[in-house]
Amino acid sequence: xxxxxxxxxxxxxxxxxxxxxxxxxxxxxxxxxxxxxxxxxxxxxxxxxxxxxxxxxxxxxxxxxxxxxxxxxxxxxxxxxxxxxxxxxxxxxxxxxxxxxxxxxxxxxxxxxxxxxxxxxxxxxxxxxxxxxxxxxxxxxxxxxxxxxxxxxxxxxxxxxxxxxxxxxxxxxxxxxxxxxxxxxxxxxxxxxxxxxxxxxxxxxxxxxxxx
Amino acid sequence: xxxxxxxxxxxxxxxxxxxxxxxxxxxxxxxxxxxxxxxxxxxxxxxxxxxxxxxxxxxxxxxxxxxxxxxxxxxxxxxxxxxxxxxxxxxxxxxxxxxxxxxxxxxxxxxxxxxxxxxxxxxxxxxxxxxxxxxxxxxxxxxxxxxxxxxxxxxxxxxxxxxxxxxxxxxxxxxxxxxxxxxxxxxxxxxxxxxxxxxxxxxxxxxxxxxx
DNA sequence: CTATTACGCTACTCCTCAGTAGCGTAATAG
DNA sequence: CTATTACGCTACTGAGGAGTAGCGTAATAG
Numbered sequence: 515x516x517x518x519x520x521x522x523x524x525x526x527x528x529x530x531x532x533x534x535x536x537x538x539x540x541x542x543x544x545x546x547x548x549x550x551x552x553x554x555x556x557x558x559x560x561x562x563x564x565x566x567x568x569x570x571x572x573x574x575x576x577x578x579x580x581x582x583x584x585x586x587x588x589x590x591x592x593x594x595x596x597x598x599x600x601x602x603x604x605x606x607x608x609x610x611x612x613x614x615x616x617x618x619x620x621x622x623x624x625x626x627x628x629x630x631x632x633x634x635x636x637x638x639x640x641x642x643x644x645x646x647x648x649x650x651x652x653x654x655x656x657x658x659x660x661x662x663x664x665x666x667x668x669x670x671x672x673x674x675x676x677x678x679x680x681x682x683x684x685x686x687x688x689x690x691x692x693x694x695x696x697x698x699x700x701x702x703x704x705x706x707x708x709x710x711x712x713x714x715x716x717x718x719x720x721x722x723x724x725x726x
Numbered sequence: 727x728x729x730x731x732x733x734x735x736x737x738x739x740x741x742x743x744x745x746x747x748x749x750x751x752x753x754x755x756x757x758x759x760x761x762x763x764x765x766x767x768x769x770x771x772x773x774x775x776x777x778x779x780x781x782x783x784x785x786x787x788x789x790x791x792x793x794x795x796x797x798x799x800x801x802x803x804x805x806x807x808x809x810x811x812x813x814x815x816x817x818x819x820x821x822x823x824x825x826x827x828x829x830x831x832x833x834x835x836x837x838x839x840x841x842x843x844x845x846x847x848x849x850x851x852x853x854x855x856x857x858x859x860x861x862x863x864x865x866x867x868x869x870x871x872x873x874x875x876x877x878x879x880x881x882x883x884x885x886x887x888x889x890x891x892x893x894x895x896x897x898x899x900x901x902x903x904x905x906x907x908x909x910x911x912x913x914x915x916x917x918x919x920x921x922x923x924x925x926x927x928x929x930x931x932x933x934x935x936x937x938x
Numbered sequence: 939c940t941a942t943t944a945c946g947c948t949a950c951t952c953c954t955c956a957g958t959a960g961c962g963t964a965a966t967a968g
Numbered sequence: 969c970t971a972t973t974a975c976g977c978t979a980c981t982g983a984g985g986a987g988t989a990g991c992g993t994a995a996t997a998g
Binding site: 574 | 971972973974975976977
């Protein structure tokens with residue numbers, strides 16, 4: 515079922531490869547265009563003809579790589595990978611600057627585009643449980659986890675009193691939740707001011723850090 | 727365009743009404759079923775055949791009232807009306823109990839169903855700007871406004887220091903944002919504990935009210 | 939009673955879209 | 969060179985779903 519990578523390049527059934535080779539360079543292009551379209555319209559309104567038109571590839575070529583639309587979207591999801599902050603947690607010295615570092619991360623093209631892509635993935639998640647699981651496990655959970663780890667490290671550093679540790683799990687959700695909600699209700703672009711306000715007016719005060 | 731109420735009952739073109747009258751009782755049933763379906767699947771996956779099947783009405787009957795699917799969903803949105811708290815702000819004495827009163831409101835069948843209906847409306851909002859505007863103006867904004875007014879009244883009562891007034895607009899969004907996000911990511915039902923945690927671990931501490 | 943209008947039903951049209959078939963051509967291996 | 973396999977293209981199938989036509993029947997007014 516999961517036919518993401520048809521020929522492995524080695525150990526083919528008959529012949530390693532004779533004939534014209536796969537144009538691997540096109541794959542990234544197709545997956546990126548799929549994500550872009552998903553960010554623009556909802557999952558159900560993205561057609562494979564759209565993807566073909568935008569990439570200049572033939573629809574049949576796309577189907578030669580991914581058997582179904584769901585497979586394509588799944589592969590596009592997987593192509594995102596995890597946020598770089600998972601591998602290397604930002605360490606700017608203070609909790610506030612650490613949070614801003616995650617907000618300002620260029621991952622997925624920066625905050626504005628990142629939010630919109632998340633919204634697109636969210637619409638896709640409603641269409642298939644497999645897709646939903648993949649998005650949750652590979653994208654949203656690791657991302658929220660970055661915030662969680664940053665908050666916990668602030669406790670370790672003594673920046674936050676340890677008795678507030680129980681609030682960390684729910685507070686780690688605040689920035690993603692607020693920005694997703696803002697994006698989906700107010701339709702337009704989200705400015706950096708909004709993220710700053712969430713941090714300064716919600717998150718940090720909830721940790722007793724702001725000037726109450 | 728807005729053909730919500732075909733015959734006004736008075737001042738018809740030809741005749742006030744001769745013949746079999748409209749079955750008005752069916753309208754509420756149809757709109758309610760539309761909302762239910764919208765809560766179950768996304769907008770694009772709700773078909774008028776579904777609505778017809780669930781209500782026992784004929785699809786043609788539905789089309790005699792609402793010209794298009796969008797008109798039907800728009801009417802269903804309008805049928806929700808505003809939360810009762812808009813007309814009468816809960817006054818339980820403390821900010822915390824006021825917030826819980828809104829959370830526990832039976833509006834739209836209580837918190838669990840309310841959140842799910844909101845999610846359905848959100849998916850509909852992506853399909854038409856007119857629908858999006860109606861949902862925002864008539865549902866989400868009045869609802870958030872209830873939280874805003876409750877917070878402001880807490881300032882008036884001296885429960886919150888007035889210099890935190892600038893935080894109120896963004897804090898009014900916290901409960902709707904967190905619950906929508908939780909609902910759309912974790913798929914399942916939302917328990918009351920979650921709302922309580924948002925209030926006790928996020929909202930109230932951000933106002934300097936919790937035991938920091 | 940007749941006239942009128944709504945209802946339910948079946949069957950249809952039209953369109954979009956996922957996925958496929960087949961062909962001519964481009965790129966590689968040997 | 970030939971053999972092989974991928975590509976782009978056009979054209980197609982088939983399903984699903986919005987919206988419509990027409991008919992027989994139910995409910996009202998007069």
